[in-house]
Amino acid sequence: MKGSVSSLYQSVELHQEIPPLLIGERCNPNGSKAFRESLLAEDWDACLKVALDQEARGAQVLDLCVAYAGRDEAADMVQLTQLFSGSCRAPLMFDSTSPETLEKVLPLYPGRAIINSINLEDGGDNLDRICRLAKKYGAGVVALTINSEGMALTSEKKLAVAREIYDLAVNKHQLRPHDILFDLLTFTVGSGDETMRDAAIETLEAIKLVKQEMPGVGFTLGISNISFGLRPAARKVLNSIFLHEAVEVGLNTAIVDAAKVLPYATIAEEDRNMCIDLLFNRNPDALMNFIDHFEQAKEEDGDEDTETLLPEELLHQKVLNGDKDGLEDLLTTLRGRWRPLDIINNLLVPAMREVGELFGRGDLLLPFVLQSAETMKKSVVLLEPYMEKLADEGQTSVLLATVAGDVHDIGKNLVDIILSNNGYKVHNIGIKVAAEEIIARAKELDVDVIGLSGLLVKSALLMKDNLGQFQAAGLSQPILLGGAALTTKFVAVDCAPHFDKPVVYCADAFAGLKAIREFEAGKLLSTHWEEGTVSRNRPGPQQEILDRSFNPPDVPFLGRKVEKNIDAESLFAYLNQAALFRGRWGYRRGKMSKEEYEELHAKTVLPLYQRLKEQSLNEGWLQPQVTYGYFDCVSHGDTVKVHSDSGEKVFSFPRQSNTPGLCIADYLRNKEEGGDKVGFFVVTLGQELAEQTKVLYESDHYHDYLMLHGLGVELTDALAEYWHEKMRIEMGIQEERGDMDAYVAQGYQGSRYGFGYPSCPDLGAHEPLFELLQPDEIGISLTESFEMVPEMSTSAIVIHHPQAKYFAV
Amino acid sequence: MRYICTCCGYSYDSDKGDEMNHVLPGIDFEDLPEGWVCPLCYAERDQFDCLD
Secondary structure, eight states: OOOEEEOSSOEEESSOSSSOEEEEOOSSTTTOHHHHHHHHTTOHHHHHHHHHHHHHTTOSEEEEOOOOTTSOHHHHHHHHHHHHHHHOSSOEEEEOOOHHHHHHHGGGOSSBOEEEEEEETTSSHHHHHHHHHHHHHTOEEEEEEEETTEEOOSHHHHHHHHHHHHIIIIIITOOOGGGEEEEOOOOOSOSOOGGGTTHHHHHHHHHHHHHHHSTTOEEEOBGGGGGTTSOHHHHHHHHHHHHHHHHHHTOOEEEEOGGGOOOGGGSOHHHHHHHHHHHTTOSTTHHHHHHHHTTTOOOSSHHHHHHTOOHHHHHHHHHHHTOOTTHHHHHHHHHTTSOHHHIIIIIIHHHHHHHHHHHHTTSSOHHHHHHHHHHHHHHHHHHGGGSSSOOOTTOOEEEEEEBTTOOOOHHHHHHHHHHHTTTOEEEEOOSSBOHHHHHHHHHHHTOSEEEEEOOSHHHHHHHHHHHHHHHHHTOOSOEEEEOTTOOHHIIIIIIGGGOSSOEEEOSSHHHHHHHHHHHHTTOOOOOOOOTTSOOOOOOSOSOOOOOOOOOOOOOSOSEEEEEOOOOGGGGGGGOOHHIIIIIISOOOOTTSOHHHHHHHIIIIIHHHHHHHHHHHHHTTOOOOEEEEEEEEEEEETTEEEEEOTTOOEEEEOOOOSSTTOOOGGGGSOBTTTTOEEEEEEEEEOOSHHHHHHHHHHHTTOHHHHHHHHHHHHHHHHHHHHHHHHHHHHHHTSOOSOOOHHHHHTTOSSSEEEETTBTTBOOGGGHHHHHHHHOGGGGTOEEOTTOOEESSSEEEEEEEOOTTOOOOOO | OEEEETTTOOEEETTTBBGGGTBOTTOOGGGSOTTOBOTTTOOBGGGEEEOO
16 A cells, blocks of 8 residues: 545645656755745735745655744644645645644644654653654654664664554554655764764664565655755755665655755766765765865855755854854754754764864864854753753763963963863863862862963973872873973973873864863874974074163152053053954964955954953943052162162072073172162053953853953063053153154163063062062062962062163073 | 064064074064073064064
8 A cells, every 4th residue: 555645736746657756845844945034024925926836847746844932833833834734736745743733723724734744852741742643634754763861873772662652653643654755864974973974874774674664655855955065056956966876765755945956867877976975984084085076066056055055064164253143043943843952962073073173174263163153052041941860871971171270270271261161071170270189079070171370481391290199199090281381392301201190282172172072982192202302492692791880860759659550541552452452362364365364354353352442441440550660779790689668689590591691680799790770660551351251251241251261361471561561761861752663672771671481480579579669559469389370470589781682580 | 574572562573583583684474493491571473473
């Protein structure tokens, strides 16, 4: 016996003599922009036109879906069914999983319809209700192989779920086998996801298995899912070949855009082979070859394709574009088709993987990566209420901490953002975390990998010590290390030998992501350093004979002063825009042409800068304050002895081990030369900016978080630049305000050497400095590593000697 | 051709060379010696971005 369906006008056999029966997919607000807009405008005639167009292009059955957020599905379905049933010759397929909607619409239809669809996701309640309706109204049903564990991926699972549904539908509800169309699910072979390489094989194999075990049943497939993620012109070919192959193994109906099915015979043999290699996973490079081969394929109907994006593809695009608009509606639609966890694992995570790859190739800039991560995060937040539990079994987990004494958390938080939005479980336990606590938390949380972060030179040394403690405590997780003071060599030579498991240097968040993936693949190795690798150059003069004939400057006062009344807006003139835009913010030109970069600069970067500048000023986030002073001093070897009212303070400075062997103390006169004058300053932007960046991070505004943090760091440096200029003018070694472009290259007399920077890496000098300047009066304190809090603070010794320039010890 | 250091804003100009690193005028950015770093902040060359 053959199954057939009918409209008011005609009967159509589900098993056509020349299969497949084509089911038009475009009467669906998520599949066709034209249909969606017509539906939202309640322009029913325009909806009908989409249906009639499909008939004209060869559709033999029409799928009708009206589920759309904000609409009344049952009312719309009734409306359109009444209209379509009098006007369309093709029988209808009611695309709804709602028994209530189906119950209203089935009695109205003057023919034999198909219900799309039933599944076992909820354990069978809806299936029971819908099968009773199908029996009562004589409808066929599409059955999706989904159960409470999700969508069946392997042929064995597809068969098992099909068997279960068959038993319920046929034995319990007395449907006839030929009234059932199994949709054994199609997944893309175009994502590059290693675990999905056999997706087409599994589906085709499942058709064979089900056909053999359950004679008489029919099949259908959403054909275009096979090529999701690929270019439209390539998709058309791949879809058509996949349809051909599926029909060969027994597919009798297919849900397609009828106009886009290419006759098999018209496809060139070379194109066919490319498709076959990819579908049947015949070689490891099949996907790359396929993409290369169809690179040049002409887009005949590009416009139409963008308007008929599937919701799955739309979500993919939204993540890639960092577009958060309309996510609620889109995810509501997707939840009708996928379990929330499947949306995350099968749609969102692959999209983020692509984002990471684009960044890795230099095709996507960091700010855009963060916008993508925000889209991912918002999607997950929207899905969470619909997930029974946060399924973290089997999920790789990572503990992240900034080491003791270090308050810097931007690097660690970026790693958190990238890892957690690529599907990993991240335990971010904060800043200034002692080794003992890291050990305790790693054991308690039973994490798979530990990541340590820290900006300071001291932090790098501490990481090395921590590793010894981890070893003694018996930790067995690989350790990832990140931070500005680390180098490949330091991690490989100084750190890795202290720990049995891999110790890996990660230069940025994506290196961290790569390391986690290698860990999962069992391929993670310690960072390796080869002797003989060219070491970094040491800029600066080879020889330096310092002029001793100069005189100390006239200073306006001796001792310290506090300045709290500084116009925040004036700092922006001292801001190093290149360092902010290209460095901190990551708006690098990279592969762009000069014109493209100029356009990005004008349309994106500058407006962003203006927005944050105005917001910071208007909201009072910037509270620039300074404590500074001038003092009598004498240099003595590598030390500078500074005279103050509270007694003599001694600053020890390191000396270069290589020629010319410079030391900051050399630029000041010794006792025999008559002593000298030296300046110091400590500047801060205050606590409020730190609070605001924290709010942004905690509310998942990743992009603005990085931007505001970067602005704060560079404005702190601008304040230092501004104050250094003021001190030079006060000392009479500069007449008036100078030019920022020249300042970048130290185009002024003298130098400011920041504590913690290359000329003086040791922050221990903050101890005498704080006794001299007492910056606690402007709200600055020191951590156990002598780091200043709040973070947006910086300090320097101010030297007037004309030859004083930056150098590294 | 000029290249700017995204860490500190120093710009390398091949017409001027880089005295601090003993690089004579006329050396293209791509041809700078191995191990060359920013003369001001010691950032490595992959931190540089083309200006022209």
